Amino acid sequence: MLKYIKNHMTSIDGIEIYPIISLVIFTTFFAVILWKVFSLRKSEITKLENTPFD
Amino acid sequence: MEKFSYDNSIVKKFSYATMTFALVGMLAGLWIALELAFPSLNVARWVNFGRLRPLHTNAIIFAFVGNAMFTGIYYSLQRLLKARMASDLLSNIHFWGWQLIIVCAAITLPLGMTSSKEYAELEWWIDIMIAVVWVIFGWNMFATILKRRVQHLYVAIWFYIATFVTVAVLHIFNSLAVPVDFTKSYSLFAGVQDALIQWWYGHNAVAFFLTTPFLGLMYYFVPKAANRPVYSYRLSIIHFWTLIFLYIWAGPHHLLYTSLPDWAQSLGVVFSIMLLMPSWGGMLNGLLTLRGAWDKVREDPVLKFMVVALTAYGMSTFEGPMLSLKSVNMISHFTDWTVAHVHVGGLGWNGMMTFGMLYFIFPRIFGTKLFSVKLANTHFWLATLGILFWTIPMYWAGFVQGLMWQEFKPDGNLEYEFIDTVAQLKPMYMLRSLGGLIYLTGAVIGIINLMKTAYSGKLIKNEEVEAPALTPHTESNEGWHRVIERKPVRMLIFSLIVILIGGVVEIMPTIMIESNVPTIAEVKPYSPLELEGRDLYIREGCNNCHSQMIRPLRFETKRYGEYSKAGEFVYDHPHLWGSKRTGPDLQREGGKRGDSWHYTHFLNPTQMEEKSIMPSYDFLIEEDLYLGRLKSKIGALRSIGVPYPEGFEEDAERLVSVQAKQIAGNIIGDLFKVKGDQKEKAIESLSKKEVVAMIAYLQRLGTDIKVKEHE
Numbered sequence: 001m002l003k004y005i006k007n008h009m010t011s012i013d014g015i016e017i018y019p020i021i022s023l024v025i026f027t028t029f030f031a032v033i034l035w036k037v038f039s040l041r042k043s044e045i046t047k048l049e050n051t052p053f054d
Numbered sequence: 055m056e057k058f059s060y061d062n063s064i065v066k067k068f069s070y071a072t073m074t075f076a077l078v079g080m081l082a083g084l085w086i087a088l089e090l091a092f093p094s095l096n097v098a099r100w101v102n103f104g105r106l107r108p109l110h111t112n113a114i115i116f117a118f119v120g121n122a123m124f125t126g127i128y129y130s131l132q133r134l135l136k137a138r139m140a141s142d143l144l145s146n147i148h149f150w151g152w153q154l155i156i157v158c159a160a161i162t163l164p165l166g167m168t169s170s171k172e173y174a175e176l177e178w179w180i181d182i183m184i185a186v187v188w189v190i191f192g193w194n195m196f197a198t199i200l201k202r203r204v205q206h207l208y209v210a211i212w213f214y215i216a217t218f219v220t221v222a223v224l225h226i227f228n229s230l231a232v233p234v235d236f237t238k239s240y241s242l243f244a245g246v247q248d249a250l251i252q253w254w255y256g257h258n259a260v261a262f263f264l265t266t267p268f269l270g271l272m273y274y275f276v277p278k279a280a281n282r283p284v285y286s287y288r289l290s291i292i293h294f295w296t297l298i299f300l301y302i303w304a305g306p307h308h309l310l311y312t313s314l315p316d317w318a319q320s321l322g323v324v325f326s327i328m329l330l331m332p333s334w335g336g337m338l339n340g341l342l343t344l345r346g347a348w349d350k351v352r353e354d355p356v357l358k359f360m361v362v363a364l365t366a367y368g369m370s371t372f373e374g375p376m377l378s379l380k381s382v383n384m385i386s387h388f389t390d391w392t393v394a395h396v397h398v399g400g401l402g403w404n405g406m407m408t409f410g411m412l413y414f415i416f417p418r419i420f421g422t423k424l425f426s427v428k429l430a431n432t433h434f435w436l437a438t439l440g441i442l443f444w445t446i447p448m449y450w451a452g453f454v455q456g457l458m459w460q461e462f463k464p465d466g467n468l469e470y471e472f473i474d475t476v477a478q479l480k481p482m483y484m485l486r487s488l489g490g491l492i493y494l495t496g497a498v499i500g501i502i503n504l505m506k507t508a509y510s511g512k513l514i515k516n517e518e519v520e521a522p523a524l525t526p527h528t529e530s531n532e533g534w535h536r537v538i539e540r541k542p543v544r545m546l547i548f549s550l551i552v553i554l555i556g557g558v559v560e561i562m563p564t565i566m567i568e569s570n571v572p573t574i575a576e577v578k579p580y581s582p583l584e585l586e587g588r589d590l591y592i593r594e595g596c597n598n599c600h601s602q603m604i605r606p607l608r609f610e611t612k613r614y615g616e617y618s619k620a621g622e623f624v625y626d627h628p629h630l631w632g633s634k635r636t637g638p639d640l641q642r643e644g645g646k647r648g649d650s651w652h653y654t655h656f657l658n659p660t661q662m663e664e665k666s667i668m669p670s671y672d673f674l675i676e677e678d679l680y681l682g683r684l685k686s687k688i689g690a691l692r693s694i695g696v697p698y699p700e701g702f703e704e705d706a707e708r709l710v711s712v713q714a715k716q717i718a719g720n721i722i723g724d725l726f727k728v729k730g731d732q733k734e735k736a737i738e739s740l741s742k743k744e745v746v747a748m749i750a751y752l753q754r755l756g757t758d759i760k761v762k763e764h765e
Contacts, residue, residue, distance in 0.1 A: 049283040
């Protein structure tokens with residue numbers, strides 16, 4: 001996929017850095033979210049998801 | 055325990071406005087749908103398709119869906135925070151301010167006061183009103199969050215916060231313009247940049263006005279109606295952060311094969327595909343909340359509406375990424391396919407969610423039972439049928455037209471004239487109108503049912519409740535996310551950063567790097583008469599049916615001529631690329647036909663093209679061109695970079711007169727058998743009419759490049 005993006009980027013010098021940066025940012029961001037979310041305690045989750053019913 | 059009350063009056067006010075504008079917006083929609091099937095319904099300039107279409111889209115998005123969003127937020131926010139809205143005064147200013155904006159839109163759009171930018175057509179002073187009222191809404195929301203009686207912010211509220219922050223950013227940037235006077239302004243951006251900003255806005259208006267607030271409502275009302283917590287709270291956290299992160303990047307998929315630089319197009323495609331995952335995560339989270347409760351869905355109209363809403367959300371968010379693939383986009387773009395896609399979201403997701411929510415709220419705030427479950431079920435089936443009757447013909451129409459445009463004969467010529475494809479679509483337009491009528495009938499029944507419910511009970515203006523006061527936070531060692539969502543201001547800042555990353559990466563290079571838009575030496579600013587003509591083109595909303603963007607595809611260049619170059623639009627404040635071809639592209643219209651052809655065509659389109667569905671623009675021939683603002687228009691454009699020489703405006707009226715007389719001369723010479731003095735008089739009189747300016751503009755379109763070819 002990276003190659004596909006890169007092939008299309010001919011209009012600006014050094015522009016390939018933009019999508020690469022963006023994909024790196026997103027992947028890191030996504031990994032951190034996943035890790036943190038799954039490290040939440042079950043009791044916390046139960047408390048949070050019941051907010052509308054309290 | 056503290057005693058306090060929830061403000062239900064404000065919920066009632068917004069819900070009544072929602073129902074009112076549902077009728078107004080859908081009626082306008084039905085009317086314009088019928089105009090395409092029966093062009094004689096374009097009875098007056100104020101209700102011509104070009105002026106009424108923006109009224110329909112604005113009424114549905116900002117009046118109907120906007121008021122529905124506020125209804126749901128004011129209802130759920132207070133209950134999720136165990137707090138009354140911070141200020142009843144601010145709630146009411148928000149309500150009346152928003153309705154005033156809608157009234158201003160309903161007056162100015164039919165009068166032709168428009169910026170022409172899709173879903174942001176309103177003029178600059180209304181844009182300022184929107185910004186002020188939006189900030190009041192946000193202020194009130196945050197003040198309420200700060201005085202809450204619960205520790206943590208439920209996921210629905212994060213969606214409300216992201217909505218507030220992002221819409222503010224989008225609205226302010228996209229609306230930057232330099233005013234000429236009260237009724238006219240020019241976008242600060244030109245050509246490619248303007249298009250990029252516009253679709254960054256346009257795409258994210260869908261994301262953050264039509265989607266995120268409704269996802270928030272979904273996370274509150276679906277669990278409430280099903281009486282069980284959301285399927286996975288973990289998934290909702292991932293859903294939220296990835297959705298707001300990814301959505302903002304995807305705007306350029308509206309501009310595939312256009313003059314937008316390739317890298318930006320590809321970036322838009324990749325992020326659009328990735329967007330499928332959080333969207334479906336959210337949909338599944340909603341639907342799976344009903345696991346083990348499907349028996350309730352059979353009985354409860356609220357859940358029925360919400361299930362169809364979620365299904366429609368799933369379908370349109372699957373379709374969106376598919377449409378962003380270049381090969382699919384090649385067929386779908388500029389056709390009714392896009393319109394169908396939008397209406398799966400509008401009628402299905404927003405419409406069904408809104409009515410489901412109203413059926414939930416009304417019995418509760420009026421302290422009674424729903425007037426008639428049977429009527430609600432009738433509404434449900436009519437709405438569902440209406441969606442099918444609306445969208446299936448339009449998918450068919452889009453597919454047929456997209457393929458017909460591409461058809462070549464064995465000798466290498468195009469198989470079909472543009473008008474053949476229009477004639478082919480007429481039955482589909484009629485069926486679509488029927489679908490709209492069915493949906494609207496359902497909505498009328500729903501509104502009657504809701505009003506009957508309201509009258510059978512009595513509004514509980516202040517719903518008395520009690521809850522313990524918020525104790526200071528003592529827990530240590532809590533997760534990072536709980537820290538963030540406990541502190542709403544920090545949450546706001548994090549959301550802002552997340553959405554800005556995409557915006558910055560996507561937009562900055564195009565704006566900052568000049569080499570991104572290669573300049574073409576032959577491209578010159580419009581002459582004063584052409585400029586006036588262009589403003590008439592904007593006033594009449596021609597861009598709602600005609601694109602000015604020829605894609606670099608063989609079937610496009612064969613039909614319309616040389617494909618569009620980014621450098622051709624550098625003086626176009628705003629760009630007029632359009633997004634739908636109900637009529638043919640006009641980018642290379644200049645010089646294709648004589649002035650008198652255009653004159654007759656404006657007077658009566660069917661005289662020049664028998665099967666045409668374009669309305670008559672005879673009033674352009676009757677009305678004198680108003681030149682009172684010409685000087686300030688040139689000044690305004692110069693201030694944002696259009697290189698009109700100093701003092702040019704002093705000579706502008708003379709230049710108008712010279713060019714207008716030439717065009718009027720051509721028309722009179724071709725069409726009227728008058729000679730001598732009479733001819734001079736006729737030319738003098740016609741040269742002062744609006745139609746001449748419009749023709750001057752059309753004859754200029756795309757000719758800069760043609761000049762180059764001749765050299």
